[in-house]
Amino acid sequence: KQEVTQIPAALSVPEGENLVLNCSFTDSAIYNLQWFRQDPGKGLTSLLLIQSSQREQTSGRLNASLDKSSGRSTLYIAASQPGDSATYLCAVVKRANAGGTSYGKLTFGQGTILTVHP
Amino acid sequence: NAGVTQTPKFQVLKTGQSMTLQCAQDMNHEYMSWYRQDPGMGLRLIHYSVGAGITDQGEVPNGYNVSRSTTEDFPLRLLSAAPSQTSVYFCASSWSASNRAQHFGDGTRLSIL
Numbered sequence: 001k002q003e004v005t006q007i008p009a010a011l012s013v014p015e016g017e018n019l020v021l022n023c024s025f026t027d028s029a030i031y032n033l034q035w036f037r038q039d040p041g042k043g044l045t046s047l048l049l050i051q052s053s054q055r056e057q058t059s060g061r062l063n064a065s066l067d068k069s070s071g072r073s074t075l076y077i078a079a080s081q082p083g084d085s086a087t088y089l090c091a092v093v094k095r096a097n098a099g100g101t102s103y104g105k106l107t108f109g110q111g112t113i114l115t116v117h118p
Numbered sequence: 119n120a121g122v123t124q125t126p127k128f129q130v131l132k133t134g135q136s137m138t139l140q141c142a143q144d145m146n147h148e149y150m151s152w153y154r155q156d157p158g159m160g161l162r163l164i165h166y167s168v169g170a171g172i173t174d175q176g177e178v179p180n181g182y183n184v185s186r187s188t189t190e191d192f193p194l195r196l197l198s199a200a201p202s203q204t205s206v207y208f209c210a211s212s213w214s215a216s217n218r219a220q221h222f223g224d225g226t227r228l229s230i231l
Contacts, residue, residue: 031216043122043208044222051217091161095214104149104215105176107162 002027002094005107021112023090028068031093035075035102039086080116087111120144124173124223132231133197139226141209149215150192154205199230
């Protein structure tokens, strides 16, 4: 069974710091890994998608890396801002078995609650 | 620029009542899915669809029905609401389940009394 773990559970940093969020998964047979942001009382916003054949993806101040063999991904946020405060979730889509488990199912970590204070 | 639209945003039901949560997307995505989000349990897949006319069960399907008569719409029906179904429900869509980003709606917050 695929399990996804995110460390740390919560992080509080001053504005301007560079920071790293960690995500690990137990089964390396994945299609892709996706990072999301969730603001309180809101839905999930897709930040970055990394295919299993890729090593990293970048969007603005965000950079996500993937080491599939070791079951790890990191989300790097450069020059953090108060507007970055949110819960960050990583999720993987496991490759379907021959028996046909839930296709396209995202398995989520519990998230990292990020607070960036001015 | 609507993306994935869910209605209603909030709903309170009594035990035993039925209702339908609506989900619509305007991106012509083939793959759509429903998740519920609960404290300590994270997000769990309820049902999914790989195209119009095709649906299948996720990991927590009991008490819920779905149908996919059009590409755009994927409603979730609660047959007889139970307090255990109190949750936040999210609909998601994607071009493909395996190699494209999945996009979520803003959710429906449902309370069952």
